[in-house]
Amino acid sequence: MSIQESYQHWYQHPFIDPNLKAELAQMNEEEKADAFYTNIDFGTAGMRGLLGAGTNRINVHTINKATDGFARTILEQGEEAVKKGIAIGYDNRHMSYEFAMASAKVLASYGICAYVFTSLRPTPELSFAVRYLHCAGGIMITASHNPKEYNGYKLYDDKGCQLVPELVEKVIQNINMVKDELDIHPTLSEAQKQLITMIDHDIDEAYYKEVLSIQLNPDVDKSLVKIVFTPEHGTANIPVKEVFNRSGYQYVAVEEQCTPDPNFSMTKTPNPEEKGAYELALKLAEKENADIILVCDPDADRMGVGVKHDGEYVLLTGNQSGSVLIEYIFSQLRDKNLMPAHPVMFNTVVTSDLGEAIAKKYNVETEKTLTGFKFIGEKVAKYEVTKEKQYVFGYEESYGSLIKPFVRDKDAPQACLMLAEAAAFYKAKGKTLVDVLNDLYDEFGTYQESQTSLTLKGEEGAARIKQILSDLRTSKPDLIADQKVIRFEDYKEQIVEENGNVSTLSGFTKSDVLKFYLKDGSWIAIRPSGTEPKCKFYYCVKGEDKQDAANKTTAFVSAMKELSEAS
Structure with missing residues (x-):
């Protein structure tokens, strides 16, 4: 159908959501x-996009279509998978609860049990719930750190891991069998309604117990850090x-940002990779003379860190906080x-080399994966079976880590607890977490990691991103920036x-990932974002000192x- 025909089909369809029809008008x-x-892309990270009416938007009809494809995939796995059912979680965004319940209804219409949280829960707890309830999979309604206009849809396997590409392909094949998402409008029988179960407290308690179990020094003097x-x-x-509260750490919350507001009214951005996310926290930290900001x-699933050092607050990157965690945990x-x-x-091909250098010191092997924690989760599941290697840590440069793999995704509550413990442990020795990082630079060399993005929206933008990767691949x-390329990795x-x-x-x-290794020990990687209309450039720069690394970074970004x- 043409754009106009698709528009008219939606506008005139008897099952169109009334709010979406008003938007269409x-x-x-x-x-x-x-x-x-186009149809909104269902890729290796599920779906993420702007909320609204249309085939290229996140709405109840595109959510139903995706869930229909997932339900067909579960049916193909057999009666046991159908009985095990699917756990469903959701965040604070506009329509998240509605999308979660719509997904549950589609599953129930196929005879598949659905376990839905009674209120918003973290992504890592959804991953945990899949494992705790022995489900066949999971659905998380979230757009992670994207702006308020977005929502999204992630799928999990029976191990609580986001679906890897080969499993995603099976779901996509089944999604493509849906001729018209507007025709998915399940009216449940009383028996089907009974397949939907609401879950809450029991899962919470089991999850908290596991998170608290990660502590390495539970008796550390917690009064040392605020x-x-x-x-x-x-x-x-x-x-x-x-x-x-249960572990005894002193904290002060930014109360203006504790309400589950889908408009994110009191923050410039909900993304801890951006400085705007720290504005109110920094003001409160100065007032309270806090040691760290989380x-x-x-x-x-992601966590950003600010550290008071020499009277000022220093914001750590995901690579830096990951390196500090590695040093603390492994030591x-x-x-x-x-x-x-x-x-x-485990870390990824766009994660700094510093973490690997630290791990080597402690005789810990590092295995790299493509970007996406699902690949780390896949590795964890593999070694859980073979027993040939034992997991001790996993992280990405994008501010996500996993201390213990009772969850199979990034887990910010775990990371918050371990960072708090590390801050108290090192403060007892007269050090801040920035001191720890600087010690690592003294030992392994100065690393500066950064990222730039080229945002190109719409159909033309997507084509342009493909062209950039193609040209860099072929030429x-x-x-x-005067540094010789000594190795080129094309992940295609x-x-x-x-x-x-x-x-x-x-x-x-x-x-579609490219990585250029340079003679000075630095590297640059390029990939299209899996969740936003962006081409991302990653820089891991090794310098003689911080100024040298900064100068090189400027030159590489310009080049x-x-x-x-x-x-």
């Missing part, structure tokens, strides 16, 4: 084109406070003789060494901008 031609030029905490209007509010994103495992025989840590630069095809030798890239699902503009 107000659309101009440009808005119609963007809302209907914490400022904000959930950014999201799902971390109750669980992080509960964990701190900022969680709306679905509580304590070693000192307490708790390090397993064959320890392994590989020999030099980037091959590895090219400095001497021209070519080998096949193995051990990774094919993905990549020129290369992308020339493509």
Whole structure:
């Protein structure tokens, strides 16, 4: 159908949601084109997009379509999977509860049990619930750290891990069998209604117990540190406070940001990767003379950290906080003789090399995956079966980590508790977490990690991003800002060494990711975002000191901008 035909089909359909019909009536031609030029993409990260009417939007009809495809996939797994059912969680965003209940109804219409939280919960607790209830999978309604205009839909397997690409393909095949999402309008029988069960307290208590179990020094002097905490209007509010209360840490919450507000009214951004997320927390920290600031994103899988150091608050990147956690956790495992025989840590191909260097010091192997914690979860599940290696940590540069794998996704409540413990432990030794990071730089060299993005919206933007990656792939630069490229990794095809030798890239699902290794020990990676209309550039820069690293970063960013503009 053409854009106009699709628009008219939606507008005139008897099952169209009345609120969406009212929105359709107000659309101009440009808005119609963007809302209907394509179907919203269901990719390896599920769906994420703007809320609103249309095939290219997140709404009850596109949610129903996705759930219909997931339900068909569960049916293919057999009667046992149907009985095990699906756990469903949701965050504070507009329509999250409605989408969760709509998903439950679609599942029930297929005879599949659905377990729905009575109120908003963190993404990691949904992952935990899948495992705790022995479900066949899970659904999380969330747009993570995206702006208020967005919502999204994540799918989980029976291990509480987001679906890996081969499983996503099966779901997509079943989604594509749906001829018209507007025709999915289940009216449940009394028997089908009984398949929907609401869950809450029992899951919470089991989850809190596991989170508290991660402590390595539970008797550390907690009075040494004062914490400022904000959930950014999201799902971390109750669980992080509960964990701190039960473990005895002193904290002050940014109360203006503790309400589950879908408009995020009291924050510039709910994304802890951006400075605007810390504004109110920084003001409160200065007032309270807090030692650390902990900022969680709306679905509580990511956590940002601010540290008071030499009288000022320093915001750590995800790579930096990850490195500090690695040093603390691994040193304590070693000192307490708790390090397993064959320890392994997981991170991604766009994560800093510093973490790997620290892990090597403690004889911990590092395995890298593609971007997306589902790949780390897949590795955890593999070694859980083979027993050949034992998980000790996993993290991404994007402010997400997992201390213990009773959850199979990033877990901010775990990270908050462990950072608080590390801050107290090092303060007893006269150090801040920034001191710990600087010690690591002294030991392994100065690393500066950063990220830039090129935002290109709409159909033309998507095509432009593909073109940039294609041009960089086919016309590989020999030099980037006067640094020689000594190795090129194309995660779709091959590895090219400095001497021209070519080998096949193995051990990774094919993905549109490029990585350039430079002679000075730095690297640059490029990939399209899986959740936003962006081309992302990642920089891991190794310098003689902080100023040298900063100068190099500026030069590399400028060089990549020129290369992308020339493509």
